[in-house]
Amino acid sequence: MLRRGTIRPARGLAVALALVSVTLTPLAAEAKLRIVATLPDLWALTSAVVGDEATVEVATRFGQNPHDMEIRPSQTLLIRRADVLVRNGLEEDAWVDAVAESAGNPRVLRGAPTVIEASQGIPVLKVAAGFVDRSLGDVHPLGNPHYTLDPANIPIVTGTIVAALSRIAPELAGILEANRRVFLDRLTEADRRWKATLAPFRGARVVSYHDSWPYFYRAFGLVEAGIIEDQPGIPPSPQHLVALIRRMREQGVRVVFVETWYPPAVPNLVAREAGARVLVVPQSPGAVKGTEDYIRHLDHLVTALADALR
Amino acid sequence: MRQWLRGLCLAVSFCTLVPGTAAAQDVESLKRELDAMRRQFESLRQQYERRLQELAERLETLQAQQAPVTDPQPRTAPAPAAEVGARPEEGPSLAQLLTPRQPFALAQPGRSLFFDIGASGDFIADFTSNGSARRRDGTFNGRENRLFPREVSIAMFGRVDPFASAAIRISAGEEAPPDGARRGSEIAVSLEEANATLLALPLGTTARFGLMRPRFGTLNVVHMDDLPQVDRPNVLTRFFGEEELNLEKGLEAGLILPTPFYEELSLGVFDGDNETAFGRGSLRDPLVLGRLRNFFELDARGALQLDFSAGTGATVDDRRNTVAGVGLKYKWAPTTGYAFPVVTLAGEAIYGNRKLRDNGGTLVERRAERWGQYLYGQVDVDKRWAAGLRYDWTERPTTPGREWALSPYVQFKPSEFLRFRLQYKHTAETGSVSRETDEIFLQGSFVLGAHPTERF
Numbered sequence: 001m002l003r004r005g006t007i008r009p010a011r012g013l014a015v016a017l018a019l020v021s022v023t024l025t026p027l028a029a030e031a032k033l034r035i036v037a038t039l040p041d042l043w044a045l046t047s048a049v050v051g052d053e054a055t056v057e058v059a060t061r062f063g064q065n066p067h068d069m070e071i072r073p074s075q076t077l078l079i080r081r082a083d084v085l086v087r088n089g090l091e092e093d094a095w096v097d098a099v100a101e102s103a104g105n106p107r108v109l110r111g112a113p114t115v116i117e118a119s120q121g122i123p124v125l126k127v128a129a130g131f132v133d134r135s136l137g138d139v140h141p142l143g144n145p146h147y148t149l150d151p152a153n154i155p156i157v158t159g160t161i162v163a164a165l166s167r168i169a170p171e172l173a174g175i176l177e178a179n180r181r182v183f184l185d186r187l188t189e190a191d192r193r194w195k196a197t198l199a200p201f202r203g204a205r206v207v208s209y210h211d212s213w214p215y216f217y218r219a220f221g222l223v224e225a226g227i228i229e230d231q232p233g234i235p236p237s238p239q240h241l242v243a244l245i246r247r248m249r250e251q252g253v254r255v256v257f258v259e260t261w262y263p264p265a266v267p268n269l270v271a272r273e274a275g276a277r278v279l280v281v282p283q284s285p286g287a288v289k290g291t292e293d294y295i296r297h298l299d300h301l302v303t304a305l306a307d308a309l310r
Numbered sequence: 311m312r313q314w315l316r317g318l319c320l321a322v323s324f325c326t327l328v329p330g331t332a333a334a335q336d337v338e339s340l341k342r343e344l345d346a347m348r349r350q351f352e353s354l355r356q357q358y359e360r361r362l363q364e365l366a367e368r369l370e371t372l373q374a375q376q377a378p379v380t381d382p383q384p385r386t387a388p389a390p391a392a393e394v395g396a397r398p399e400e401g402p403s404l405a406q407l408l409t410p411r412q413p414f415a416l417a418q419p420g421r422s423l424f425f426d427i428g429a430s431g432d433f434i435a436d437f438t439s440n441g442s443a444r445r446r447d448g449t450f451n452g453r454e455n456r457l458f459p460r461e462v463s464i465a466m467f468g469r470v471d472p473f474a475s476a477a478i479r480i481s482a483g484e485e486a487p488p489d490g491a492r493r494g495s496e497i498a499v500s501l502e503e504a505n506a507t508l509l510a511l512p513l514g515t516t517a518r519f520g521l522m523r524p525r526f527g528t529l530n531v532v533h534m535d536d537l538p539q540v541d542r543p544n545v546l547t548r549f550f551g552e553e554e555l556n557l558e559k560g561l562e563a564g565l566i567l568p569t570p571f572y573e574e575l576s577l578g579v580f581d582g583d584n585e586t587a588f589g590r591g592s593l594r595d596p597l598v599l600g601r602l603r604n605f606f607e608l609d610a611r612g613a614l615q616l617d618f619s620a621g622t623g624a625t626v627d628d629r630r631n632t633v634a635g636v637g638l639k640y641k642w643a644p645t646t647g648y649a650f651p652v653v654t655l656a657g658e659a660i661y662g663n664r665k666l667r668d669n670g671g672t673l674v675e676r677r678a679e680r681w682g683q684y685l686y687g688q689v690d691v692d693k694r695w696a697a698g699l700r701y702d703w704t705e706r707p708t709t710p711g712r713e714w715a716l717s718p719y720v721q722f723k724p725s726e727f728l729r730f731r732l733q734y735k736h737t738a739e740t741g742s743v744s745r746e747t748d749e750i751f752l753q754g755s756f757v758l759g760a761h762p763t764e765r766f
């Protein structure tokens with residue numbers, strides 16, 4: 001016969017266990033893969049191939065400058081809950097290492113099989129050669145990381161993402177590949193449209209504020225006539241601006257690309273002096289409402305550029 | 311009958327056309343994949359060619375360096391001993407010293423170093439009155455009216471293995487000279503940090519062991535060159551010393567709690583080597599520190615951090631000292647588009663409850679309850695320029711008296727690796743001694759190489 005005092009804790013324990021099991025059951029039933037992409041372009045591409053088969057979240061806000069990131073605890077919380085982390089692979093999101101190491105989640109640590117480096121297999125442009133130090137500014141030693149701006153790279157990026165996700169969740173492999181094919185079909189069609197839109201402007205010389213666009217230029221036959229930032233991440237010197245304005249006048253540059261997160265004063269001055277037009281554009285999906293999808297983002301870029309060059 | 315035949319024909323043609331369309335789609339997708347593979351192959355080919363070219367150049371360089379060994383006529387003959395004042399075997403000759411050499415590199419091209427190295431320098435010029443310099447009551451005690459290196463450090467950090475990371479930081483700086491000694495000639499070098507963090511523990515915990523800056527309050531984890539103003543707030547230096555709680559040896563565990571918002575709990579056990587606040591220096595009566603840090607994204611632009619800390623340990627003379635603190639930091643920043651201006655409001659309050667042995671000769675114990683606080687606001691006008699104002703008010707933790715200070719400052723950052731600050735500080739003390747001090751600080755800080763990411 002049990003004493004009264006021992007029954008109460010036993011009952012309490014049973015109630016607690018029941019509560020725990022009730023709380024945990026929906027979690028187990030849900031069991032959807034949680035994917036976190038570091039940047040909006042990777043988020044858009046991952047979402048395109050994943051569809052409804054997993055949740056895909058992004059660690060930066062749409063329209064946020066990934067170069068000057070100040071990491072916040074809310075990002076740590078997001079990455080702590082991730083099953084898979086998709087990252088740029090060319091150090092555009094190097095800040096995520098610090099977040100991952102404070103998150104207490106081994107799945108997001110660099111080197112884990114659940115971390116996808118999306119740049120694998122990309123023909124990387126502007127890889128730093130020779131002696132590299134900070135006299136070159138905040139340079140990316142592994143090469144220019146803005147590779148998703150060339151639609152020709154997207155089959156490689158989505159292939160990398162799908163291959164890695166298929167290893168992590170083999171049961172999704174078929175669906176992911178099917179989604180990818182559908183997306184690439186849409187992309188092929190859109191790419192034809194973009195190339196036709198920009199065909200009259202092949203060889204046009206363009207200046208940008210930051211060195212974000214070499215892949216985009218290559219994709220659409222544009223020519224980089226200069227960059228306002230003398231060195232990446234360093235505001236330009238007056239001498240550099242004077243030389244750039246002279247070169248722009250000589251070469252008949254008509255458009256200055258400026259990402260939405262850079263100060264407009266200097267590009268406005270350069271454009272005014274050189275007789276060009278400033279085109280403020282989002283460098284990644286989602287910065288402009290309605291461009292969260294990768295194809296819509298490129299649609300927006302191509303249309304804006306064609307309008308400016310007309 | 312005709313209708314039946316027509317239906318049959320339609321069915322047959324449908325069956326023949328559908329596979330054809332599907333096959334055409336397959337061919338298209340195969341072509342695309344083939345294109346993608348070709349591009350990948352081309353990329354790999356280019357990478358290998360580049361690598362081969364680098365190796366060939368390196369081989370040529372090495373062969374060129376080895377050549378003088380077999381050369382009967384050395385290109386740089388050793389200078390006569392009389393010219394350099396020493397025999398050649400005692401050291402390099404003048405000619406050798408003047409000959410350009412290959413830059414020193416920690417990692418040869420094509421080889422990895424496996425960890426990051428960063429160096430930083432933090433130099434301060436402190437201008438104040440002669441009276442204050444004589445009394446040595448300036449913010450940087452004993453270094454008044456001097457330009458001095460406060461902290462020059464080399465940090466190495468990276469992953470140890472898949473389960474741990476580590477950081478080592480060695481610092482040098484000009485120390486306050488002992489009373490009566492010649493001013494400011496001593497540069498002290500010390501091991502500031504040497505710790506490993508275990509990253510893959512159960513239940514999502516992390517643990518750090520070794521020599522570290524413990525998690526306590528808001529600013530304790532911030533290195534000297536990363537402080538929001540030139541000097542640490544008065545309440546922190548009065549309660550814990552010029553470098554706050556630093557150089558503690560022990561073990562610290564952290565856990566992000568399963569709450570809807572960010573809530574991190576950390577708990578640490580340390581020797582207790584901070585002589586200003588604790589200093590018992592024994593694990594038999596350790597310094598125990600805990601912190602609960604909360605973070606809330608208030609809206610698209612505003613975010614708030616709220617931390618609560620507590621610590622208890624024994625002082626050098628084996629008396630209990632308990633401290634508690636609350637810190638608050640609010641930041642308003644446009645998170646999309648151009649990310650400026652940024653407005654920061656932050657403050658911290660510290661309460662101390664300490665047993666003291668009365669110095670009146672009676673050896674009677676008494677309890678001192680003291681507190682202090684600081685509050686600052688800063689506006690980052692753009693990426694380069696910022697200005698702010700800090701208000702300090704604190705009691706002295708062991709002696710009667712209190713002080714307040716007001717410090718306006720401006721900051722200029724040519725890049726994220728170089729920063730200059732100009733700060734004025736007016737301090738007024740009351741109590742056993744009443745005096746006012748005016749100081750002007752100029753600060754120049756730089757970072758070389760890798761540096762940890764900026765945090766909220």
